[in-house]
Amino acid sequence: MLYAPQPMHIPDGFLSTLVSIVLWVLSAVSVAYALRRVSQDLGERQVPLMGVLAAAIFAGQMLNFTVAGGTSGHLMGAALATILLGPWAALIVMTTVVGIQAVIFQDGGLLALGANIFNMGVIGVAVSHFVYTSIQKLARSAKWGIFVGGFVAAWMSIVVSALAVALQLALSGTSPANIAVPAMGGIHMLIGLGEGLITLGALAFLYAARRDLLHSGEAAPKGNVAVWVGGLVFALLLAVLSPLASAHPDGLEWVAEQKGFLDAAQEPLYHIIPDYVFPGISNEALATIVAGLLGTLMVFGVALGVAYLRRERTAGR
Amino acid sequence: MHLHFLDPYQPRLSLVHAADARLKLALTLAFILTTSLTPFGAWPIYIFLLALILAVEILSSLGVGYVLKRSLLALPFVLAALPLPFTVEGHELFSVSLGGWTLTASAEGLTRLVSVALKSWFSVQAAIVLAASTQFPDLLAGMRALGVPRLLVAMFGLTWRYLFVLVDEALRLMRARAARSGTAAGRNTRSGGSVVWRARLTGGMVGNLFLRAFERADRIYVAMLSRGYDGEVRTLPSPPMSKSQRLVLGMGLFSLVLLLLLGLLFWG
Incomplete structure (x- = not known):
């Protein structure tokens, strides 16, 4: 089969309308910002390059290798795009790839497209960027930083995206968290190995053939700290939320039901508006806890980011 | 098309x-x-x-x-x-x-x-x-x-335009791999090498495809430049709906x- 659908693309009907629309809004804001960044920082040269690379990711998904029992592994590409183009351009490339997959090949739904862009684009790119740059800094631009960074970034981007899919399904009341999270997480820990190895192979080839390309992604470092922090937050949040959600019997759903979110999530939008001021924040204590948790993580991330930037500067001297 | x-x-x-x-x-x-x-x-x-x-x-x-x-x-x-x-x-x-x-x-x-x-x-x-x-x-x-942003629509268009070109390129790479790989008779023979080795080689081929994409993008950019491209993507306005x-x-x-x-x- 030339075009193999991946279990990561959510079709329409599996997400509740509220979850779909919230994720559409989040993706639209991220992509709009990325578009602005790209047209500001990068030259007009970048437009054909991004278009052709998006096509290359598509075509690269056809290059597969047999694993066992008729299954085969192939590329998602978020990590490779992030390493080669930098996070902003990579987000646009992934948006294009996921968008065409949905519109033309029905791989993923149209209403669910926002969620798919969020999972494979926003989360995939942010996590890849966070992991790759962190490992490269640790390696102090030694050669192994590129390869280990690429492998781990690819693996992490797949696993974290898969956990996000599972949590969204759970939040929509489609799939219970204690089944969806281990299933999606487990399968994608294996699939991620394939992605990691392909990314590693591609980087090894490019390192041998065109070393300069591996540094072109660092062209626009401004504002990438935000992506780095975003990647950290996604990785942490999903790493913490997923076990919590699956360890608690029906964890996420239980919480959601307690807080009236499940009803909100499953009812059409205009049913909620008279009853709640803002969905999910109907309980003030919950809102405070969520905000506190997010704030702590953000501060932690920013502190780490600043420390890491300072180190980079001193290392540069 | x-x-x-x-x-x-x-x-x-x-x-x-x-x-x-x-x-x-x-x-x-x-x-x-x-x-x-x-x-x-x-x-x-x-x-x-x-x-x-x-x-x-x-x-x-x-x-x-x-x-x-x-x-x-x-x-x-x-x-x-x-x-x-x-x-x-x-x-x-x-x-x-x-x-x-x-x-x-x-x-x-x-x-x-x-x-x-x-x-x-x-x-x-x-x-x-x-x-x-x-x-x-x-x-x-x-x-x-x-109301989809112009740059994003341009990206969709470019990707679609070159999708088939690069798919053909990928098919050529696969044909070359098949031509150089030995297979024993019988249908259920094992593929050569370990899974890890095969995955890394596939990665090398993906890298090759990307390299060709980079080089092609350069040529496309130069060609667009020669026809007056200035970073702005212009399209004819669509006629009003009947x-x-x-x-x-x-x-x-x-x-x-x-x-x-x-x-x-x-x-x-």
């Missing part, structure tokens, strides 16, 4: 094919949104939705069989919803005991599972009809009219809203 086996567009002479891309895009999105908002278990509304999409399929002369065959693509994802009957509480249907574990299926959970599967199936059919009856450049114009098309749009939206209201009134 390059004809390619990957392109889902099916040339036909039908009303659906002739309709404005903006109209089709808007109605498809409205249909999928309506399907999503329809409450679980509103079976009569589901029948109406199915009738609607089947009618469009027949009108499009794509053949119902073609659409149904392609719509099976989304089927594997139903696996994700399969545990629903056992996890949603409600009226007991039956229970299975596995060792010390008793699984109880509920009518509510089953309703939700069937509803999710049906909604997904209707939505994917609508998307298939859209892709099979509309040429991609028209779809791009439709996206632009619906009166009859606007009428169809209005009637389509009206019937969808009506169905939705009925569904919410009686089953919401």
Whole structure:
């Protein structure tokens, strides 16, 4: 089969309308910002390059290798795009790839497209960027930083995206968290190995053939700290939320039901508006806890980011 | 436009094919949104939705069989919803005991599972009809009219333009690999090397494809520059929709809203 659908693309009907629309809004804001960044920082040269690379990711998904029992592994590409183009351009490339997959090949739904862009684009790119740059800094631009960074970034981007899919399904009341999270997480820990190895192979080839390309992604470092922090937050949040959600019997759903979110999530939008001021924040204590948790993580991330930037500067001297 | 086996567009002479891309895009999105908002278990509304999409399929002369065959693509994802009957509480249907574990299926959970599967199936059919009856450049114009940013639409267009070129490139790489790989007689022979080795080699080929893409992008940029490209993507403004098309749009939206209201009134 030339075009193999991946279990990561959510079709329409599996997400509740509220979850779909919230994720559409989040993706639209991220992509709009990325578009602005790209047209500001990068030259007009970048437009054909991004278009052709998006096509290359598509075509690269056809290059597969047999694993066992008729299954085969192939590329998602978020990590490779992030390493080669930098996070902003990579987000646009992934948006294009996921968008065409949905519109033309029905791989993923149209209403669910926002969620798919969020999972494979926003989360995939942010996590890849966070992991790759962190490992490269640790390696102090030694050669192994590129390869280990690429492998781990690819693996992490797949696993974290898969956990996000599972949590969204759970939040929509489609799939219970204690089944969806281990299933999606487990399968994608294996699939991620394939992605990691392909990314590693591609980087090894490019390192041998065109070393300069591996540094072109660092062209626009401004504002990438935000992506780095975003990647950290996604990785942490999903790493913490997923076990919590699956360890608690029906964890996420239980919480959601307690807080009236499940009803909100499953009812059409205009049913909620008279009853709640803002969905999910109907309980003030919950809102405070969520905000506190997010704030702590953000501060932690920013502190780490600043420390890491300072180190980079001193290392540069 | 390059004809390619990957392109889902099916040339036909039908009303659906002739309709404005903006109209089709808007109605498809409205249909999928309506399907999503329809409450679980509103079976009569589901029948109406199915009738609607089947009618469009027949009108499009794509053949119902073609659409149904392609719509099976989304089927594997139903696996994700399969545990629903056992996890949603409600009226007991039956229970299975596995060792010390008793699984109880509920009518509510089953309703939700069937509803999710049906909604997904209707939505994917609508998307298939859209892709099979509309040429991609028209779809791009439709996206632009619906407010998708210009740069993003340009990206979609470029990707689509070079998708087939790069797919051909990938096929050449695969043919070269096949030509240089030995296979013993018999069908179930093991592929050579370890899985890790094969994965890394595939990665090398992906890297090669990317390198060719980079080099091609350079050439494309230079060619565009030579024709006066300055970073701005310009398109001809689309003509306004004809009166009859606007009428169809209005009637389509009206019937969808009506169905939705009925569904919410009686089953919401």
